[in-house]
Amino acid sequence: MTNAVLIVAGLLGAGLTGNGLFMLAAPEAWYFAVPGVTTTGPFNQHLLRDIGLIFVLIGAGFAFGAVKPGWRALLWSMGAIWLAGHALFHVWEVAAGICGPEALTRDFPAVTLPALMAVALSVWSFRHADHR
Template identity: 40%
Template sequence: MYGKFDGLDRLAQALIGLAALMALANGAFMLIDPFGWYDFVGTVKASGPPNAHFIRDIGIAFAISGLLLVYAALNPALRWGSAVVGNLFPTLHGVLHIYEVLVGICSPDIFWRDAPGVLGPAIAVWSAIGIQLARKRVSPVPLPKPLFVSVMQCMVGDAEPYYGDLSKAGGFAVEKFQHAMVLSGHYFHAPKDLIHMARLGSTRAEDCGPCVEIVRGIALADGMDAARLQNALVGKPESDSDALAYEFGAAIASGDAPVAAVLGDRIEALHDRKIRTELTLAAASGRLFPAIKRGLGYASACTIPRLAEHPL
């Protein structure tokens, strides 16, 4: 899920942002005053006489890296791929320094004097990415198609059997689907419990048992109470707000426009238009995955009895 930033998100932002500022500052210095940069960085003199053109070339690399990292720092969960790309040059730069000290080109004294500025930013960015990956708080968008498909098949198995079809569809279908997955996890203004209730109601209205279990699992991972979710699924929501969000999602999924409009107006009156919008997106995304399964002939993997016949 991609809600408001928490403390660890802010830490990841700070780590990437610090690396970005260092790269931009260094790049700007090298571009504007290459000989001044050469004199300022005392250890660089051991590598030979200055060359303004080469210094500016390297400054461009630092500047590009810094810009990519700035972009990533604004939202590490969604833009961690940009952080990876932006961190390639600092990382390889650090690897070069390590290689040179190992083979004797650079003295250990110079290496350790350079280490904070050379290795520090790269380590900071990889640490930030690691924080997000460890929490599974990352967008699937940057993942290459084979890796993404393999990961999803391992995670959901037969519950979502269409990943093989998507991988063969061509036209970057998998990458576009990854963006749809990001939208399905969006919330910012709305309380997360309302988001999960709207998505649960929408998915349940689609009569898709495996999809309901996936949505319930996502809600549990986001801190929702299992009994609370179960009560909503069996038609006994624990609060009026749970009932309102759940029924709103169900009305959207079932195509009941009059009921959806009435419930949406109630949500807007109780909260505001932005929250109604986010609940609408949550409910709409709940229809996507069951619809794909039905369209590709996997209806038997999706259909479950109505609640009145067989409560979950």
């Protein structure tokens, strides 16, 4: 079980880091490539690069935590908090009428699923941490 969890964390970290690097390197291409992004407002390269940096840092935290057990609970939890907040913000946009409910389905693979995975990994990391 432990190996599977660490592999999932490493894959999540790689995906988040890759997304962030794409946002940093080619924010306009990212803006037009990701479904639904253009409906959230005009292109803003500064904002996309700021968020890209967040994704790189969170992704690196999941990857680092996969190989450094002592840091795992902290790094994974910090990443999970941001990812969950981001997912909840997407839900709020639907509730407020900014987006239609179809946005939840469209955004699930890239927004909600990573947040759920991060929360699950964080819970696992706390249960398996050395609490001395």
